[in-house]
Amino acid sequence: MVQTPLSSQDLYPDSDGKPMAENTVQYAWIVRLVENLRYLLATETAFVAGDLLWYPLPVKQPPVPCQAPDAMVVLGRPVGDRGSYKQWEEDNIPPQVVFEILSPSNTGEEMATKQLFYVQHGVLEMYFYDPKSDNFWGFVRSTAAEDCTLITPLHLPWTSPLLKIRFELFEDGLDIFYPNGERFRDFSEIVAERDRAQSERDQAQSERDQAQSERDRAQSERDRLREKLQELGIDPDQLSP
Template identity: 45%
Template sequence: MVSQLESEKQSTIIYPESDGQPMADNTKQFRWITVIHGNLSWLFANDEMVFVAGDLLWYPVEGNPKITQAPDVMVIFGVPKGDRGSYKQWEENNIAPQVVFEILSPSNTQKEMSKKLLFYNRHGVEEYYIYDPDKNQLSGFLRSGEDLDVIDSMDNWESPRLGIRFDMSGEELQLYLPNGEIFQGIEQIKEQLQQKDEQLQQKDEQLQQKDEQLQQKDEQLELLVAKLREMGIEPDELK
C-alpha cells in the first residue's frame, strides 16, 4: 500500500516545460545561442546518440521539480536525438549533460551566475563555458575529480568532449570545428545545407540520365537482335 501511494504521488508531480523566462534578452545573446546550438547540431548530425538542446529545462532529480536549470546550450552524449518538452535525467539512463554553454546578457547578475555554477558543479557537468559578448570575456570550467575547476587560459582552448577550439585573439570569440572550419551563422549553415541538397539532386539527375542511356542501349540492342533474326541469323551463332 505504501509503495502504491508513493507511486501515485510521483505520477502527480508536474515538471513544467517552461520557466517563464525568454530564451534571450537581446539579439546579440540570441545570435550567439543559435550559432553555438546550430553548429554543434551540425557537428553531431550523423551521431544519433548525441543530443544538442537550447533553452531546455533540465531536471536532474526525480520527484523535485524545483531543482532545475535551462542552459542556453547543452550537449548530452549517450542519449538519442529527439523532441523533448524537458530533459528529465532519470528517464535518460541518468545521464547528465556533459557540456553546457551560457551566454551572458546585461541582466545576468553575479549571484545568478554563481548559483548556476554551483548547480552544474553539483549535478555532474563536465565542461562549462560562459561567454559575455558585450565585454568579449570567456570563462571555462573543467571537471577534475568531484568539482569543476576554472580553466586558466581559454585562448586556443580545445574542448575535450566536443573537439572545438576557442580563439580569443580577435575582437570577439571565434569558435572552430574539429576540421578547422570556423563556426558559421545560421544563414550560412542553411546555405550549406541547400548546396548539399542541390548537389545530391544533381547526382540523382546524373544517375537518372545514365539509367536512361542504358535503357536506350538495351532498346537498340533488342532492335538489332530482331533485325538479325528477320534475316535468318541467330545472334548466338555470331559469338
C-alpha cells in the first residue's frame, strides 16, 4: 500500500491545541515578556514571539520535533507574522533565548524534556520561572557546542549575556530590568506612561499656545492704540516711553 505523503500543514501545524496559558498570572507574565522584549529589541533585527511553535528540522513523517516556548528571541531574523517558526526557512537560525513560565500542571519531567530539546537544538540561554513558588533557574552557554552553566537563585542578580537584561528576585517575586536599569512593566503600564507623557506634552503645548495668544492679543491692543493716536494726529513714536 502506497502511503500518501503528508502535507506541510499536517506535518507542521500552526497550533498544538494547547492553551497559551492556564491562568491569568502565567498569561500576564508571557505578555509582559513578549512586549518588553519587543520594545528592547525594536531597533535590532530580531524576532520575538510568544507561544509560537518552533520546528527545528524538516521531516517527511511524524514524529515532528517541536516546542512552543512561552517567549523566544531570535536575533538576526526580521519581525513579521508567522504561523510557526520553521527554522530551515529562517536561515537555519534557532532561537537563542527562550523563557518558560510554569503553571501548576507543569511537571519536572516536562521541564526536563524542554531543557533537553533546547540544548539539542541550539538555544544559548533558557530561563524558567514559577510565579507561584518564585522558583527560578536557567541554563546558559556561549556556543551550541559548549556545556550549559546552571543559573539558580544563588546567582541572582543575573544579567543575560546576549540581551543584557537583569533578573533579580525580591520578596514579592521576580523582576527583570532593561540594560538601563528600568523595570520590565506590564503593557498597560507602558501605555499609561505613554498616555501620561502625551498628556503632559499636550498640556505644555496648550500653555505655549495660551501664552502666544495673550502676546498676540496684547500686540493687537497696541496696534489699535497706535492707530487711534494716529487718527487723533498724534505720532505714537514721539510719545515718551
